[in-house]
Amino acid sequence: MNPGDRVRVDRADRTYEGVLLPSSTDEQFVVKLEGGYNVGVSRDGADVSVLEEAVYEIDSNGDGDGDSDDETTTDDTDVDSAVEFDDDLPTISLISTGGTIASTVDYRTGAVTAQFDAEDVLRAVPDLAGRANYRGRVVANILSENMEPPIWQDLAQAVHEEIENGADGVVVMHGTDTMQYSASALSFMLETPVPIVFTGSQRSADRPSSDNVMNAVSAVEAAKSDCAEVLVCMHASESDDVCALHRGTRVRKNHTSRRDAFETVGAQPLGTVDYHNETVSFRRDYQQRGEVDLERSDALESDVELLKFTPGMDPAFLDVVEGADGLVIEGTGLGHVHTDLIPRIEELVADGTTVVMTSQCLEGRVCDRVYDTGRDLLDAGVIEAGDTLPGTAKVKLMWALANEESVAETMQTSIAGELQERSVPWE
Amino acid sequence: MNPGDRVRVDRADRTYEGVLLPSSTDEQFVVKLEGGYNVGVSRDGADVSVLEEAVYEIDSNGDGDGDSDDETTTDDTDVDSAVEFDDDLPTISLISTGGTIASTVDYRTGAVTAQFDAEDVLRAVPDLAGRANYRGRVVANILSENMEPPIWQDLAQAVHEEIENGADGVVVMHGTDTMQYSASALSFMLETPVPIVFTGSQRSADRPSSDNVMNAVSAVEAAKSDCAEVLVCMHASESDDVCALHRGTRVRKNHTSRRDAFETVGAQPLGTVDYHNETVSFRRDYQQRGEVDLERSDALESDVELLKFTPGMDPAFLDVVEGADGLVIEGTGLGHVHTDLIPRIEELVADGTTVVMTSQCLEGRVCDRVYDTGRDLLDAGVIEAGDTLPGTAKVKLMWALANEESVAETMQTSIAGELQERSVPWE
Numbered sequence: 001m002n003p004g005d006r007v008r009v010d011r012a013d014r015t016y017e018g019v020l021l022p023s024s025t026d027e028q029f030v031v032k033l034e035g036g037y038n039v040g041v042s043r044d045g046a047d048v049s050v051l052e053e054a055v056y057e058i059d060s061n062g063d064g065d066g067d068s069d070d071e072t073t074t075d076d077t078d079v080d081s082a083v084e085f086d087d088d089l090p091t092i093s094l095i096s097t098g099g100t101i102a103s104t105v106d107y108r109t110g111a112v113t114a115q116f117d118a119e120d121v122l123r124a125v126p127d128l129a130g131r132a133n134y135r136g137r138v139v140a141n142i143l144s145e146n147m148e149p150p151i152w153q154d155l156a157q158a159v160h161e162e163i164e165n166g167a168d169g170v171v172v173m174h175g176t177d178t179m180q181y182s183a184s185a186l187s188f189m190l191e192t193p194v195p196i197v198f199t200g201s202q203r204s205a206d207r208p209s210s211d212n213v214m215n216a217v218s219a220v221e222a223a224k225s226d227c228a229e230v231l232v233c234m235h236a237s238e239s240d241d242v243c244a245l246h247r248g249t250r251v252r253k254n255h256t257s258r259r260d261a262f263e264t265v266g267a268q269p270l271g272t273v274d275y276h277n278e279t280v281s282f283r284r285d286y287q288q289r290g291e292v293d294l295e296r297s298d299a300l301e302s303d304v305e306l307l308k309f310t311p312g313m314d315p316a317f318l319d320v321v322e323g324a325d326g327l328v329i330e331g332t333g334l335g336h337v338h339t340d341l342i343p344r345i346e347e348l349v350a351d352g353t354t355v356v357m358t359s360q361c362l363e364g365r366v367c368d369r370v371y372d373t374g375r376d377l378l379d380a381g382v383i384e385a386g387d388t389l390p391g392t393a394k395v396k397l398m399w400a401l402a403n404e405e406s407v408a409e410t411m412q413t414s415i416a417g418e419l420q421e422r423s424v425p426w427e
Numbered sequence: 428m429n430p431g432d433r434v435r436v437d438r439a440d441r442t443y444e445g446v447l448l449p450s451s452t453d454e455q456f457v458v459k460l461e462g463g464y465n466v467g468v469s470r471d472g473a474d475v476s477v478l479e480e481a482v483y484e485i486d487s488n489g490d491g492d493g494d495s496d497d498e499t500t501t502d503d504t505d506v507d508s509a510v511e512f513d514d515d516l517p518t519i520s521l522i523s524t525g526g527t528i529a530s531t532v533d534y535r536t537g538a539v540t541a542q543f544d545a546e547d548v549l550r551a552v553p554d555l556a557g558r559a560n561y562r563g564r565v566v567a568n569i570l571s572e573n574m575e576p577p578i579w580q581d582l583a584q585a586v587h588e589e590i591e592n593g594a595d596g597v598v599v600m601h602g603t604d605t606m607q608y609s610a611s612a613l614s615f616m617l618e619t620p621v622p623i624v625f626t627g628s629q630r631s632a633d634r635p636s637s638d639n640v641m642n643a644v645s646a647v648e649a650a651k652s653d654c655a656e657v658l659v660c661m662h663a664s665e666s667d668d669v670c671a672l673h674r675g676t677r678v679r680k681n682h683t684s685r686r687d688a689f690e691t692v693g694a695q696p697l698g699t700v701d702y703h704n705e706t707v708s709f710r711r712d713y714q715q716r717g718e719v720d721l722e723r724s725d726a727l728e729s730d731v732e733l734l735k736f737t738p739g740m741d742p743a744f745l746d747v748v749e750g751a752d753g754l755v756i757e758g759t760g761l762g763h764v765h766t767d768l769i770p771r772i773e774e775l776v777a778d779g780t781t782v783v784m785t786s787q788c789l790e791g792r793v794c795d796r797v798y799d800t801g802r803d804l805l806d807a808g809v810i811e812a813g814d815t816l817p818g819t820a821k822v823k824l825m826w827a828l829a830n831e832e833s834v835a836e837t838m839q840t841s842i843a844g845e846l847q848e849r850s851v852p853w854e
Contacts, residue, residue, distance in 0.1 A: 040799050145763035145800055149739045177760035181738045256761050256791030256814075266682075305744075308735040308757065310818055311608045312576045312825070316747045317732075330735065333604035334683045336572035364683030372467050373572055387683075391737055398739070 006052035007031065009041050016041055017051070032204070085133050090168035092132040092223050094121055095158055097151070097182070098142040099175025101201035101212050125216050132220055135167065144175025144182075144200075149300050149398065152185035156298040159186065159196055163294050169195045169223030171216070176200040176253055176261065179232060183248030184392045187230040187416035188399040191295040197222045198248065199233045202259045211235050211259045218243035218273035225280040226289045227271065230416065235259040236272060244269035245280070249392045249418035252362070265389060266363040266420060301325045301401035306394040308360060309337040318344045326354045326397040329382075330390040335359050335366030336373045342380050349381035354407050356383045356397055358390040365421050383408045386419040393418075433479035434458065436468050443468055444478070459631070512560050517595035519559040519650050521548055522585055524578070524609070525569040526602025528628035528639050552643050559647055562594065571602025571609075571627075576727050576825065579612035583725040586613065586623055590721050596622045596650025598643070603627040603680055603688065606659060610675030611819045614657040614843035615826040618722040624649045625675065626660045629686045638662050638686045645670035645700035652707040653716045654698065657843065662686040663699060671696035672709070676819045676845035679789070692816055693790040693847060728752045728828035733821040735787060736764045745771045753781045753824040756809075757817040762786050762793030763800045769807050776808035781834050783810045783824055785817040792848050810835045813846040820845075 001007065001020065009016045009029055016039055018031040028040040029048065121136050122129050139158045140151050159170050174182055183198045190196065199219035201212035211234075219233040222245055230248035237260050246264045255261035264270070271282035304326035307317055318341065321327045327348065331337050335357040337345075349355055357377060359366050365387040368374030378384075385393045388411075396418060397411065404410040413419070428434065428447065436443045436456055443466055445458040455467040456475065548563050549556050566585045567578050586597050601609055610625045617623065626646035628639035638661075646660040649672055657675035664687050673691045682688035691697070698709035731753035734744055745768065748754045754775065758764050762784040764772075776782050784804060786793050792814040795801030805811075812820045815838075823845060824838065831837040840846070 039802075143763070143766070143798060143800055145736075145759050146765050146767075147738050148765075177763055178738050253760065253788050254790055256786050256788045256793060258791060261788065261791070302739060303741075304739070305741055306735060306737045308733060309572075310733045310821055311574050311605050312729060312731070312821075314730075314732055314747060314751075317744065320741060320743045320747060324741075332572050333680065336570070336604055338573050338575075339570070340573075359683050361680050361683045361688065363681055364685060364688070366683060371570060373570055375466075394737055394739075 001048060001050050002053075005050045007048055007050050009046050009048050011041050011046040089130075089132050090224050091135065091166060092220055093135045093137060093159075093162035093167040093170045094173065095155070095162065095170060096136070096138045096173045097140045097144070097147070097155060097175070099144050099173065099177075099179075099200050100204050101173045101175075101199060101216065125213055127213055127217050128220060131217070132168075132224060135162065137162065142175070144177040144179060147175070147178045147182055149185070149302050152182055152189070153298045153300065155182065156186055156189040156296055159190060159192075160294065160296045163192065163194055167194065169197065169220075169225075171219045171223050172196065172198045173216070174198050174200050176202055176234075179262075180248070180251050180253060180389075181391055181395055183230055183232050183251060184395040184416075184418070185300075185399070187248040187418070188396055189296060189298040190230070191292045192228050192230070193290045193292060193294055195223045195225055195227050195289070196230045197233050197245075198231065202235075202257065202261055209259070211240075214240050214275050215243060218275055221273050221278055221280050222271075225271075227280075227282060227286045228289045228291060229270075229287050231270065232262055233273065234262040236269070241275055243273040243275065245271035245273065245282075247417040249396075249416045250389065250420060252389060252391075266387065297399075297403045299402035300398045302398065304328070304394060304398045304401065306330065306390060308390070309341075311338075313338070313341075315341055315344060318348065321348060321353060323351065324353050325401050326356065328356045328358055328385070328390060328394045328397055330358055330360045331366070332360060334370055334374060335368050335377065335384060336371070337377070339373055339376065342373075342376050345377065345382060346380035354383065354397065354401060355381065356385050356393055356411055358385045358388060358393045360390070362389065363387070383411050385411050387421045388418045428475060428477050429480075432477045434475055434477055436473050436475050438468050438473040516557075516559050517651050518562065518593060519647055520562045520564060520586075520589035520594040520597045521600065522582070522589065522597060523563070523565045523600045524567045524571070524574070524582060524602070526571050526600065526604075526606075526627050527631050528600045528602075528626065528643065552640055554640055554644050555647055558644070559595075559651060562589065564589065569602070571604040571606060574602070574605045574609055576612070576729050579609055579616070580725045580727065582609065583613055583616040583723055586617060586619075587721065587723045590619065590621055594621065596624065596647075596652075598646045598650050599623065599625045600643070601625050601627050603629055603661075606689075607675075607678050607680060607816075608818055608822055610657055610659050610678060611822040611843075611845070612727075612826070614675040614845070615823055616723060616725040617657070618719045619655050619657070620717045620719055620721055622650045622652055622654050622716070623657045624660050624672075625658065629662075629684065629688060636686070638667075641667050641702050642670060645702055648700050648705055648707050649698075652698075654707075654709060654713045655716045655718060656697075656714050658697065659689055660700065661689040663696070668702055670700040670702065672698035672700065672707070674844040676823075676843050677816065677847060679816060679818075693814065724826075724830045726829035727825045729825065731755070731821060731825045731828065733757065733817060735817070736768075738765075740765070740768075742768055742771060745775065748775060748780060750778065751780050752828050753783065755783045755785055755812070755817060755821045755824055757785055757787045758793070759787060761797055761801060762795050762804065762811060763798065764804070766800055766803065769800075769803050772804065772809060773807035781810065781824065781828060782808065783812050783820055783838055785812045785815060785820045787817070789816065790814070810838050812838050814848045815845045 007020045018033040197219045199215045203210045232246040232251045236242040236244035254263045303324045306328045308330040400407045400410040434447045445460040624646045626642045630637045659673040659678045663669040663671035681690045733755045735757040827837040
């Protein structure tokens with residue numbers, strides 16, 4: 001029984017049929033079901049039968065026909081020539097952190113936790129061939145809901161090393177659940193002379209509607225572009241034609257399941273990748289390749305929380321952050337909470353917690369000069385984060401507390417495009 | 428010195444110039460500044476000088492010219508005839524809870540905390556004349572960030588009484604910060620044979636860009652319509668042409684300051700009011716006037732919290748809800764949290780807390796059958812709320828725990844249009 005085999009697993013009155021995947025644990029089988037999703041089944045007490053053995057030949061010449069005949073060809077999609085370093089092509093580092101898009105790669109290569117090399121990547125997504133020289137690297141293999149600040153630091157270090165070692169661009173494969181938080185983290189942690197492009201997949205590779213190939217190919221094209229920023233590259237619409245390029249600090253997963261779930265909040269995306277023409281274009285100014293030197297400041301103050309205020313909220317939530325370094329509040333409207341909470345917030349500030357206000361409206365700036373509640377919050381020492389998205393503000397505050405002297409000023413200044421609107425709430 | 432006078436207030440090195448407003452407290456002056464916003468200044472130690480006395484004549488015939496000459500007219504916008512009960516017009520109850528739109532009314536009538544009558548309303552917004560017979564009522568006079576579940580109950584009772592006493596429609600004037608929560612609350616608490624229309628104002632009356640008149644007039648037109656649902660009526664665009672009618676359970680304030688801040692999430696609004704043509708039209712089916720009998724079930728379980736999960740969240744937030752009746756989690760993606768939190772959630776459920784999953788994506792259904800984390804959450808006893816908005820889910824859970832036997836089934840069933848998408852996350 002090998003990965004790739006079609007199997008049936010019976011356990012505890014339930015039956016799963018699908019393709020056996022390589023698993024990172026000894027405790028369970030992972031089966032890719034018909035529907036395209038993976039299920040983990042405990043090995044303990046499970047009956048497994050192989051329905052069909054995998055017939056898996058490496059398409060070593062990348063012509064897509066699955067054989068390895070001796071075609072002589074100058075086709076530059078030829079895998080062998082791509083895997084051999086091509087001086088005429090840029091070098092792109094592919095870094096995996098896990099998630100649906102990485103599980104695709106894993107499925108075909110078996111490289112779940114190990115370093116994966118150029119050949120693995122090209123086998124997984126043959127369309128990548130001929131576009132770049134590739135280097136592969138695994139930083140984590142987690143579901144992205146399990147992403148944690150220390151992994152952001154590992155990721156920043158890995159990206160930094162790759163760029164230092166000559167990568168002309170970096171593609172980070174990441175689960176979609178928390179991609180916006182990780183992209184924000186890298187936006188603050190790294191000054192980069194080359195593109196750093198996050199991509200992921202809303203539908204796994206086995207499904208006809210999978211977005212993984214187009215997203216991966218588009219991310220590589222974006223990583224070859226002139227835009228030296230941290231970007232998120234995902235489907236721009238439900239069609240397989242254009243990917244959007246979002247600034248890492250302004251992007252949000254705005255739908256649970258659609259392929260075009262990711263949107264730039266309050267603006268058009270920074271740019272697009274036309275999948276068929278292989279052209280990358282930008283709508284607004286961006287940081288050019290080589291404009292800044294590579295620099296990493298990846299310290300984080302981890303004791304920072306985000307709290308969303310809703311009517312009737314138990315004030316005891318504020319007790320949890322007693323003694324914390326930072327608190328981001330997701331208030332209502334222009335940046336408000338129930339007036340009764342303000343004295344408690346004032347105490348937190350007095351005790352040394354930096355409290356930052358954002359809005360659950362998501363679009364538009366907070367402005368606490370307008371109404372009484374806001375003025376009282378400012379008097380209590382709360383810092384306004386403009387139109388910084390609440391999740392981005394949390395990541396930024398973790399970073400600012402560890403790296404900047406004036407946290408208040410930093411939170412009100414755009415470091416990586418996170419502040420977008422001008423400061424007039426009644427335009 | 429009287430409300431309406433133009434004054435200068437000097438206090439503690441700061442100077443405020445503007446129009447003196449009636450104030451609900453003896454402790455401070457409230458001054459409407461040039462910019463259109465109100466500022467509260469403590470009376471203690473303040474120097475006030477009147478720059479210009481108010482010249483305020485009641486336009487008793489409502490013809491807009493400000494005099495009270497003896498014009499004989501059959502114009503049906505005549506205030507006197509409107510204030511006298513007109514058998515040919517429907518009766519609309521205007522209920523005020525506070526907020527920017529109500530402060531407009533207060534400013535001109537002085538009726539800040541008192542019951543206000545038809546004449547007050549027409550003086551405040553003369554454009555309302557001739558459209559209906561009006562009854563006025565004040566339930567609260569608060570900034571809406573201070574809205575609390577007990578006031579939802581007062582409001583439900585007031586609306587219920589107004590309808591019982593023959594109102595053909597109800598308009599609720601409400602601050603915009605938490606309007607969506609209150610509209611959700613009434614959507615669950617009341618079965619209504621007539622329209623209940625929330626409206627508010629993003630810019631106060633003194634500002635050229637004020638939206639209060641158009642929103643109030645459009646809300647009255649919607650309250651006269653055939654749609655017996657709880658609606659939110661606010662500007663549909665930045666122009667003064669069309670108001671959108673949103674279902675109370677699907678609406679969200681999506682911008683801190685724009686006049687068209689309110690949007691129906693994941694769909695077009697249910698209907699529109701053309702301000703100039705005075706026509707109300709609907710895009711989809713709705714509950715017709717008279718289709719159901721008036722019924723009120725306004726019990727609420729107040730010990731229900733909402734918690735937004737973000738990477739690095741302190742698990743201690745879950746301790747705050749120990750022993751609570753309910754918890755709504757705003758998870759990532761299809762409805763996930765860090766795997767480490769799941770055992771604690773399982774304990775909460777075992778201890779009797781109803782835990783409901785929603786998504787911070789806002790659009791699209793949660794679906795916890797797809798990935799391991801989700802299946803573990805379902806095994807822990809978490810209930811999926813489909814595509815119910817997180818804030819709406821909190822209000823609904825408060826209501827369901829107090830009124831419904833099967834809370835799990837209720838949370839997965841659309842009671843008032845809060846569930847919108849079909850149950851297929853990979854369409």
